[in-house]
Amino acid sequence: MTDHLENMPVSRRDLIRISGGTTLAAVTLGSLGVPAAAGASPTPASRPAADGVGSASASPAARTRLRSTGADLLIRDGSPHWWLSPDIWAVPGTDPNGTPGTPAAGDVAYVWARVRNTGREDAVGVQLRFYWGNPSVQMFYSTLNPIGTAFADVAAGDTQEVLCLVPWNVVTVNDGHECLVVVASLPDDPPLPDAVDPVGHPNVAQRNLTLASAGKSDFKLTLTVTAGRREPKRVRISALVGGELPKETLPTLGLRDHRPVEKPLVEVGFSTKPITDPNDGVGGPELELEVPAGRSVPVHLTVRGGRDLAGGEYQLVEVVESDGKQTLGGISFAVVGPEGVR
């Protein structure tokens, strides 16, 4: 096996398989047992699409391609945090080819993803599953809401933008500030754990990034902190203020030429109870929580002070859930001032 690896380029996916947990290791053995050509080659089938006996449903010259069973698929994680994937975006409105942006509560929107085939074989029949979730830091598939699915063919080394045509009806709870998760998969892919893990799975990406207006009044949002079904957790919720979003991410928020403001202008606080009176402050700068197995608890976020942001400026706020030194998840906000998006 070692010689095999030394003599062949090893993809990121291979490395993850090899270094993965018990489940992944078991799957790896199964996958390695299948020659690449048999396992993933999309060799054109020799039989015609309409095979004479029973169908008039395609031109006689059409040939079909067999669906790939596995491929090295990548939906890029964000930088500096994985939950800022630049490969997932939403288009508010009824035209899926419209301008990307942040949908408002009650809107419909279409979700797009960009998937790359980093392997050496074409990937045929890749299925992409699109989900939305309430604002939360660490996310779980069991609490996500499916939006829809889409198919894509991605040639080796190529990238394909994929549109999910099921309209995403942006719910009014949380004022429409929702999170998106996309999974690209083929039949032989290993099963995914319940916790959404984009770092461990290149074919999974997450976009927990939303536009927040904290101009005239405070921006408030209820985050959900969820524990796994069979394991309680003790976590810390904190915020980082300042920093910069990748330039390619800005248009997906409807921000074109906006400049980041490094010096903290906004104040971020957390509380376990909603703060209704502005005179009560914004809550603590961080919060420690114990969440029983299979349960979720709300965390109330308040962002204040965006009035000092000029038009064309934004301040990045990153809310992070951590367990000791390990970051479990996060959600980021591009905070704009009273002038909002120009």
Place this chain on the structure above:
Amino acid sequence: MSATPMAVQTRPFAIEPFTNVMLPDGIFDNALYKLRIACHYTNTSGGDLTNVTIYLESVGDPGIVVTGQTYTFARIPAGASVLVSWAADFQHASPGKPLVSFVARADGFSSARSIRQIFVSQTRYDETTKTYSIQIPEGRLELSKVTVVPPAKGEWWAGEKPDGEKRKPWHGPYVPTGCTLVWVPNPAYPGTHGELPFEDPWWKVLALIILVIAAIVGIIAAAVGAGTFYVGIKGEFEETDPGVVTECCKPAPGDVLKGGLTVAGVAGVIASVALAVALSDEADPHWRGQEATPPGPGELTVGERVEAHWTLLDEPYAGKPYRTRVSWSYERTTTGGVYQHRVEEEQTNIHVTDEVKVVTPDTVASPGTLWARATFTRPDATLFSGPDLYAFALFRAPQGLYFVVPLTDDGVGFDDSASDGVYTGGLHLREALPELKKADQTPYGIWKVYVFAQDVNRVAPGTPPQIAAQTIGGFFVASAVQIAFDPNLPCPLEAQSSIKVV
């Protein structure tokens, strides 16, 4: 790299896979679970494209489950339109106009996406009121009191005679001669005209969908039993027209599964189409009734009833300008009163061909290739071409096994030149031999060739509804099987050509 110059230019249409027939105007209905989403994909450039891949990317209704499939074409000539389709399950589809996206890519180009709407309806039957209903976003049409030319005594089935438990024989085809149509708009509307169904076809198309679905359900139930259609949809009509003294033919029962199903399906559609012919393509009774009965100011129309009865002056031959004498009454019920309008007139089938010419080789040596070239000439002497038609042929082996082959005018495969009006299909005997052997048959002898073609609704998206409504697709403009009012013989199934295999 520029985008691949391939596009789906018109609305994708529904093909029922058991019978191979297109549903009226290409509309999908969730009473039939298994349907194929078909479209013509056109090379819009002035040059040939090579190594083209095409796949369906996504559907806007999560209740429609599509089986992923990628098609490849070694070459698609300039201007050619190729036919592609995908199997889908519509059991949980919602009535509406979901979007469907397709992606094409050719050598030297980046991928290009085409997004089109499809129309989905929901047909049901209420046993207690003996009423069919079809639900769409713009309202609900109820169809009742359907009178028919009585079908010939006896039963139809595909393959071996059914046992009566799992499969029940079909008693059709049913040629309608009258019905009551009640339209309940959603919402009630002010003014003269309400929204057209799907903002496109006339209301009568919804009634036609019901009749065709009833026919197909009856045929599928006879052939393969239940499981692929909504339980409760009735495939029989019992009220015969008391003014009719004749009876309708019946397809020959027991034909081997695939071909027999197709022949029966075509017969079912052709028979049902009599309703659409009687109620006119130019403007149907609902539109004309609305036009003639403008309601008072402030009134809302809450329901519209059409009662129609017609006499077939000719046998309803597909592709022929057969005539009907029709009388209908329209009644508009508003929040302020009731308005009525009556019409008596003659209507003629306008989905016609002047000539269908089929050319095949006289003799083919096994295991060579059987082929057929068909041209369909309109009354104005122009040819149907390219995506104008959804066409196919049945090649019937000497001992009875049918092979369904698509006929296309796309300049690829068997077809020499795209959009020249010559639709070509073929069958490689080498590929057919295993099937023949399985059926204990040989290729040697006389093969018969039966050709069928349905017109495709090619109205460009964005056309004003009342203009778009005047074009309806899914009518058979050519059919090897016809409906005759002779109960003593099977419905005439006439081969347009034959091939001797030696």
